Amino acid sequence: MRRIAFALASFSLVIAMGLTAAATEFEPRLTIAKADPGVRAVALTFDACSGRTDQRILDALLETGAKATIFVTGRWLRTNPEALAVLKAHADQFEIENHGARHVPLVTDAPEVFKVRSAGSMEAVRAEISGGAAAIEAATGAKPRWFRGATARYTRDALDELKAEGYQVAGYALNGDMGASLPAFSVEKRIAGARSGDVVIAHINQPTRPSGQGVAAAIRALKAAGVTFARLDQVETINDDGRPISAPHHEVKHQLAVQDDDHRGDQSSGDRHPSGGDELAHLGAARGEPDQRDHGEGQLQAEHDLAQHQ
Ligand SMILES: [Zn+2]
Numbered sequence: 023m024r025r026i027a028f029a030l031a032s033f034s035l036v037i038a039m040g041l042t043a044a045a046t047e048f049e050p051r052l053t054i055a056k057a058d059p060g061v062r063a064v065a066l067t068f069d070a071c072s073g074r075t076d077q078r079i080l081d082a083l084l085e086t087g088a089k090a091t092i093f094v095t096g097r098w099l100r101t102n103p104e105a106l107a108v109l110k111a112h113a114d115q116f117e118i119e120n121h122g123a124r125h126v127p128l129v130t131d132a133p134e135v136f137k138v139r140s141a142g143s144m145e146a147v148r149a150e151i152s153g154g155a156a157a158i159e160a161a162t163g164a165k166p167r168w169f170r171g172a173t174a175r176y177t178r179d180a181l182d183e184l185k186a187e188g189y190q191v192a193g194y195a196l197n198g199d200m201g202a203s204l205p206a207f208s209v210e211k212r213i214a215g216a217r218s219g220d221v222v223i224a225h226i227n228q229p230t231r232p233s234g235q236g237v238a239a240a241i242r243a244l245k246a247a248g249v250t251f252a253r254l255d256q257v258e259t260i261n262d263d264g265r266p267i268s269a270p271h272h273e274v275k276h277q278l279a280v281q282d283d284d285h286r287g288d289q290s291s292g293d294r295h296p297s298g299g300d301e302l303a304h305l306g307a308a309r310g311e312p313d314q315r316d317h318g319e320g321q322l323q324a325e326h327d328l329a330q331h332q
Pocket residue numbers: 069070071121125171172173325
C-alpha cells in the first residue's frame with residue numbers, strides 16, 4: 023500500500039513538474055516612469071520582424087519628426103538596406119534596438135510559442151541575442167541596449183540572461199496594431215488614444231496590410247495633439263516582468279486571439295478588446311495587471327500572424 027502511495031505521489035510530482043516546466047513564461051510590461059506635469063509623453067516602438075518596410079509609417083514619422091524606437095532583427099536588416107539608410111540618416115530621431123537574429127522566441131521550455139518555433143535552449147537564446155546585436159553593430163556601429171524578443175514572451179532563464187548581459191527588456195503598455203491584424207480605423211483610434219506614459223507597440227514590416235495606414239494617421243494625430251514622443255534610451259522607464267503565465271491561460275488567450283481575428287469585421291470602432299473582451303479583461307485581472315488594455319493578447323496574435331507570412 024505504501025509502495026502504491028509512493029508511486030502515485032511520484033507520478034503526481036512528475037506531472038506537476040511537467041506542467042510547470044512547460045508553462046512558465048513572462049510577458050513584460052513597460053511604461054515611461056514620469057513626465058513633467060502637463061506633458062503627454064508617449065513612446066512609439068515598432069517591431070521589424072522580417073519582411074519589408076511600411077513606407078506609410080516611415081513617411082509619417084519623418085513628416086512629424088516623431089521620435090521612435092525600432093526593434094530590428096538581423097533578418098530584416100539584411101533585406102531592408104534602404105530603410106536602414108533612412109533610419110541612420112535620422113539618428114537623432116530613431117533608436118535602433120535588438121529584436122533578435124532570426125526572430126526566435128526566447129523560450130526554453132516549450133518547442134513553440136503561438137506556432138513560432140522557440141529557442142528551446144539557452145545556447146539558442148544566447149545566439150538569438152548576440153546575433154541580433156552583431157547585426158546591429160555591423161549596420162550602425164552602435165551596441166543595442168534594449169531587447170524585445172519574438173512574441174514578447176520569455177522564460178525566466180532568458181530574462182535573467184538578458185539582464186546579465188546588460189539589456190533592458192522591452193515590454194509594452196499598449197498594443198497598437200495587434201500584429202498588424204486590425205483595420206486601419208481601429209489601429210488609428212487605439213494609438214491616437216495613447217495615455218501619457220504609454221509604451222506603444224506596432225509593426226513597421228507589413229506594408230500590404232491596412233493596419234499601417236492607421237498607424238500613420240495616429241502618428242499625425244498624436245503630433246497634432248502636442249504629444250511628446252520619447253525614445254526608450256532617453257527616458258526613465260518602469261520595467262515589470264509580470265507574473266508567470268500558465269499554459270492553460272496561454273492557450274485560452276491564443277484561442278480568443280484567433281477568434282478575434284476571425285471576427286474582426288464585426289468589431290465596433292476602437293473597442294479596446296475587439297472580441298472576447300470580458301474574458302480577456304478577466305484574464306488580465308487574474309494576472310493583477312494595473313492596466314489591462316490589450317496587454318497580453320495582442321502581441322501573440324501579432325507574432326502568430328506574422329509567422330504565417332514569413
Ligand atoms: Zn517580431
